[in-house]
Amino acid sequence: MRFWLDFQESLRIAMAAIFASKARGALTTLGIIIGIVAVTTTMTAFNGMQSAFREGAAAVGADVIYVSRMPWIIMGDWFTYRNRPNLSMDEAEALRDAFTGRAIVNPTMDTRQDLKYRSEVMEGVTIIGTTEMLPIVTNRLPETGRFIMNFDVSYKKNVAIIGKTVADGMFGSTSPLNKEINIGRQRFRIAGVMEKQGGNTFGGPDFDRQIFVPISTFLKSFGGRRFGDVDIAVKASSIDALDDLEYEVIGEMRKIRKLRPAEEDDFSINKLDSLMGAFNSVVGVVLLIGLLVTGIALFVGGIGVMNIMFVSVTERTREIGIRKAIGARRHSILLQFLLESAIICLFGGLIGVAVAAGITAAINASGLMPASISAGILVSAVVIAMLVGVLAGLVPAWKGARMDPIDALRYE
Amino acid sequence: MPVAPKVLPELESAVLVLRDVVKTYVMGSEEVHALSGVSVSIGKNEYVAIMGPSGSGKSTLMNIIGCLDVPTSGSYSLGGEMVADKSETELADIRNRLIGFVFQTFNLIPRADVLHNVELPLIYGGVNKAKRIALAKEALDRVGLSDRLTHKPNELSGGQRQRVAIARALVFDPSIILADEPTGNLDSRTGEEIMQMLDDLHANGQTIILVTHEDNIAAHASRAIVLRDGRIESDAQVENPVRAARAEHTVLAH
Ligand SMILES: Nc1ncnc2c1ncn2[C@@H]1O[C@H](COP(=O)(O)OP(=O)(O)OP(=O)(O)O)[C@@H](O)[C@H]1O
Numbered sequence A: 001m002r003f004w005l006d007f008q009e010s011l012r013i014a015m016a017a018i019f020a021s022k023a024r025g026a027l028t029t030l031g032i033i034i035g036i037v038a039v040t041t042t043m044t045a046f047n048g049m050q051s052a053f054r055e056g057a058a059a060v061g062a063d064v065i066y067v068s069r070m071p072w073i074i075m076g077d078w079f080t081y082r083n084r085p086n087l088s089m090d091e092a093e094a095l096r097d098a099f100t101g102r103a104i105v106n107p108t109m110d111t112r113q114d115l116k117y118r119s120e121v122m123e124g125v126t127i128i129g130t131t132e133m134l135p136i137v138t139n140r141l142p143e144t145g146r147f148i149m150n151f152d153v154s155y156k157k158n159v160a161i162i163g164k165t166v167a168d169g170m171f172g173s174t175s176p177l178n179k180e181i182n183i184g185r186q187r188f189r190i191a192g193v194m195e196k197q198g199g200n201t202f203g204g205p206d207f208d209r210q211i212f213v214p215i216s217t218f219l220k221s222f223g224g225r226r227f228g229d230v231d232i233a234v235k236a237s238s239i240d241a242l243d244d245l246e247y248e249v250i251g252e253m254r255k256i257r258k259l260r261p262a263e264e265d266d267f268s269i270n271k272l273d274s275l276m277g278a279f280n281s282v283v284g285v286v287l288l289i290g291l292l293v294t295g296i297a298l299f300v301g302g303i304g305v306m307n308i309m310f311v312s313v314t315e316r317t318r319e320i321g322i323r324k325a326i327g328a329r330r331h332s333i334l335l336q337f338l339l340e341s342a343i344i345c346l347f348g349g350l351i352g353v354a355v356a357a358g359i360t361a362a363i364n365a366s367g368l369m370p371a372s373i374s375a376g377i378l379v380s381a382v383v384i385a386m387l388v389g390v391l392a393g394l395v396p397a398w399k400g401a402r403m404d405p406i407d408a409l410r411y412e
Numbered sequence B: 001m002p003v004a005p006k007v008l009p010e011l012e013s014a015v016l017v018l019r020d021v022v023k024t025y026v027m028g029s030e031e032v033h034a035l036s037g038v039s040v041s042i043g044k045n046e047y048v049a050i051m052g053p054s055g056s057g058k059s060t061l062m063n064i065i066g067c068l069d070v071p072t073s074g075s076y077s078l079g080g081e082m083v084a085d086k087s088e089t090e091l092a093d094i095r096n097r098l099i100g101f102v103f104q105t106f107n108l109i110p111r112a113d114v115l116h117n118v119e120l121p122l123i124y125g126g127v128n129k130a131k132r133i134a135l136a137k138e139a140l141d142r143v144g145l146s147d148r149l150t151h152k153p154n155e156l157s158g159g160q161r162q163r164v165a166i167a168r169a170l171v172f173d174p175s176i177i178l179a180d181e182p183t184g185n186l187d188s189r190t191g192e193e194i195m196q197m198l199d200d201l202h203a204n205g206q207t208i209i210l211v212t213h214e215d216n217i218a219a220h221a222s223r224a225i226v227l228r229d230g231r232i233e234s235d236a237q238v239e240n241p242v243r244a245a246r247a248e249h250t251v252l253a254h
């Protein structure tokens, strides 16, 4: 009760003090605004990149483990991976058999081929050989038509399901369904068009510039020269089951490859996590540097607030004396000034966040890079602003709180 | 009047007791003895005027009594409790609950209106809003300022400001009201009004200690203590407090 009254009174004084010297408050706030705008914009830029990346990476699937010859992100010596044997279709099938009834196993192979339809040509399109299980593993579905079906794989049908970019590029506004196109030297009938995946950033794979064909057809048409280089996706029943599944997959793979206990894995386990981790460690460093630099702006703003708070405390020395004489405790005085500087900074934070939201929208509109603001960023920016206020107010407020009441009362 | 060294009265009835109180200020290498051994006891509902030349230690004594300051040596007990043992916070609470200050320069908070100024001690004392406003209004009523609740101090005359200060001093029903030259910044007529107000409070049972230079102000009190060089020079009952005289005047005027 008493603290609450203290708080109310402190709030009241703080607001009165701020409104009594608006111009000064506004100037002080400016420093905080600039700092918060800088920090917030850095965060929205990072956030934008991250969500763009995540969107693009969604095709990978968060609950999926990929067994591949190489790790997606190569840390350390590339040569240690170079001599690994390719993953073969036989091994993929062995793994599928091992997990029958426990997890969905889907092999894929890929290559690049040129497309041709009448006079339209598209070069270097990613061709992915896979099975009817791919939509289940990656949550990617055809927008029109159908995906690869079981019998396409069994009978090595020359059907293709094309990505959105391919569809738009080759066929424009006409429907690609049932059209016959050349992939490399083979003819394929288009059975479906995938829905748009988007999120192509940082030179990552363009998930819309792909074509899916039955893996059996793929081997027959494009895989002749080299045997293997299969990627095997294993989908967990849930994200929580992912770690256990990973452990089991490694065990099964080692069995399939007949590795002795002393031998290291000669295959790699990849998942979205490791991709995100790599992204975060690269872009995170950039973010950290950005925050450090922009944090200096905020720090300078905080110093400005501290200065003003010293002025405010000195100006109100006599008031402090009066309050102490009639029974204000030290912490009441402390609270009064801490609230004042926190509120100044809160205003700065709110304005700063609003400006940063505007800048973020402008960045997005400019198309230079993705940026996106989130509730988390808004809240943390405001909290940071208030924190700066509290920190900046601490020393001045303490100076006021520990004033001797008689000296304070005598102050002219 | 010859002064017999005051024998401390029964401690129970005393609101405050000072014994050999010394206050020494150290200014660089120099020591200033603001009080050099003051012993005094003040009982409930006493009306005491502290007098003496400038620099004799009157304000210093008031500050110690009001727990704004602590003695260098000697003991001070207020309401039976030793003040020397108290922490900062406890002293703040004593000032809040037991002491009501009236200053020469009014010392109101300029940005707060009259009502809020009077509410302040209650706020720091943790009194809820409804009760606070009721008490503050009652106190302002007693000083005749019920119609000025929303005025800011700078919209009031000196006398009115001092009345707000008195309302603030009495709002929490303190054990003692301490007034350091309460009429010092007022013309004599307004000063009289203020003194009348203190007289009324005293008549209603309030213990009052006031510092003054002026004999006619001191004459309102029933006991006068004269300080000189940080010591009590005299401590005596006032023969005919002015109040009585005024009462006669009032009667005669009718
Ligand atoms: N904070 C201080 N530091 C040093 N000396 C002080 C301090 N406060 C008071 N003094 C000294 O103590 C002595 C008593 O001062 P005090 O203010 O009590 O006198 P006073 O009787 O109230 O005088 P006045 O009538 O002028 O108000 C003076 O000599 C004064 O200079």
Ligand SMILES: [Mg+2]
Residues within 6 Å of the ligand: B058, B059, B060
């Ligand atoms: Mg004085």
